[in-house]
Amino acid sequence: MSFASDLNPPQREAVLHEGGPLVVFAGAGSGKTRVITHRVADLATRRHVPPWRILAVTFTNKAAGEMRERLARLAPGVGERAWIGTFHAVCARLLRMNAERAGVSSSFTIYDDQDQRAMIKRVLRDLRLDEKQHRPKEVAHFIGEAKQRMRRPEDLSSSGYREATQVRIFEEYDKAMKRAGALDFGDLIYRLVLALEKDEAFRLELAGRFEHLLVDEFQDTNHAQLRLVRALASVHRNLCVVGDDDQSIYRWRGAERRNILDFQRDFEDAKVVKLEQNYRSTQRILQAAYAVIHNNVDREPKQLWTENEEGAPPVVVQVRDEWDEARVLLELVEQSQQDGLALDEIVTFYRTHAQSRVFEEALRGAGVGYRIVGGQRFYDRAEVKDLLAYLRVIDNPDDDISLLRVLNVPARGIGKTTEGRLLEAAGRRGISVREALGLAGPEEGVKGKARERLRAFGKLLDDLTRLKDEGVGLGELGEAALKGSGYGLSLEQQDSPEAEARLENLWELVGSMQSFEQAARAAQPDDEAEQHQEQPGEEPLAPLLADASLSSYLERVSLETQADEAPEGERVTLMTIHAAKGLEFDTVLVTGLEEELFPMSRPGFTDPDDIEEERRLAYVAFTRARRRLLMSHARERRLFGRYRRCQPSRFLSELPAEDVTFIGWRPRASSARGVTRREAAYDPFGADSHASVQAEAQVAPGPPPGSAHDEVWLDASDGCDPEAGPQPGMQVRHKKFGVGQVRGVEPGSPPKVRVRFPGRGEKVLLATYLEPA
């Protein structure tokens, strides 16, 4: 069986690549997921690699789920057995399996950012440090960054009071986490890498198990993740990484674009494959996207091309303010409905969440359905976290942070004072808070009613724990926690719409526990069907699928973000651009293209690296569009309560002016391109700022005035090799026709090329190579 038949040549090359390091630069819409899934399918079937020896790592649960789903269709049985999961899920599982060697508790609880902050505050209090001086937020950042960079406390310089104190907090925090049997997200990777790098035998054993390693979105990996990948691939060296440096938009979160750019330096014999054919967008959309991203200096040279139709020119609209901008969306919706386009094919992107409100209000006012992706996440809601905290304490009695969270939720008369005394009792005896519930006595000042209440709370937890040990179903356990804790009753009694909504959320959570249990039971692969031979004496790794236990459920919940709600029905989508990666829509409206907002920058200060990341963000936004791309910018906009004048985004003047429709404004014509063009002047209220100005190709950015009519200009900064000459897909410029794409090449000197110019069809011209000025 072959999985390579319906692939294009570079895709096939990546899928069939035999072994050794491989880096695939996969442009937007070039069939990246396809390559990974086909490669896994090919490994498991044609090359008979046992699925459990294949490790495929992604960043989001959604991506992992999609991969498994697509695999199910390609090669049944493989997806369930292969190790497919997020970095965090894979590490969590490996840590639990090897808890002793990694020096962590095998029943650790995973703390999210909020829990982590609570723990830091507690440490701060223990160390008698002032929260104003050492802000928990900053400390969390310090610790997180250290772990991302694989720096232990002892590796950090502690010159100066501030740093020395931070390191000290870091140490104490880690100790406190250990006592609580808890790991934060950073720990999941950091602890495993520490163990792998320290314990040679452990590394050889684990790396020996994974014959093939695949990593998706490699441009988003941080340093710790790179070290992990290096360690896990160190035995077989069959490492395939896939990504796109142009779509790296998480630098602020630790993503190191260099990981993919320097892959060949890291792995000297690495093979490089570039997927440049785009199957998603029209030519004009790709052209616009390229014109912008091309201004980035530091990127792997590549250019998307497509066999899709030329399409309509992208549209740029200037509006008065954000309300006017919302009107653009309404008009777009109205027009699309007339054209019979489904509402869920329209998306509005913005740079910050704050921009969504106006769109929401406008859509609600017009009676148009919408959904917002991102924003408040289900598992982040206070009531959901409360109920989960109960379950976590049941699962892990050492989890003090979760216990303290619900100590007085619902209110049961245990206040600050009692809590303080309880903590002291636990600290003095060196026991967990849970244990201290029953033991705290008069010596800590806990007596009378307070003592009663603590004991009663302890009994509640014990009862729930017993229930769990008796093996009742997850749904039943959730219900018992909801009712037994009195939380349900307390919400009912509040009798407010908010409380009602909260109660509803909690029942939804209980429902999710039930369905998790059912799904987990159904998903366990039956070992009867095991079709692969295993090496004698070696256990196959258990599949990375959850069982129906409470621990599994909690782990899944901790590692899951917004339940990717199905796009139910006819609704316009609103989201930040960051949330848009990997998605596609027929029609895309990118809003707020104004200096300081997008690109986001502080007034008067622009870090070139920041601007390049913003430009990648614009690139991601544009390449989401299949057929129609619209952009808007406002002349003024309310920010933090006051109206401010806005300058059009520099990205707008980087667009190919001859192939864009400008309404209400057009960027000042600029003969420069590339680096110089980036600095081109902005003309917010240009000479021709009347409505509906159809763009004319006044000045095509292009070759110097001297070039002839039958010549096109190849761009060296595209990264094309002068020796190699023109290649199909490459972008060229013509004095009069503007930017076009090479469709065919006829060798010669100079070579002749067939070039497609949007709106002007194909021409055969001479290819001239010019050094960039």
Next chain:
DNA sequence: CTTAGTAGGATTGAG
């Protein structure tokens, strides 16, 4: 212990 009142802050956000 709850509730109201206010000071401060404000990109982007996976797991």
Next chain:
DNA sequence: TCCTACTAAG
């Protein structure tokens, strides 16, 4: 302007 997080009064 709006939201979160903490403080002071009920």
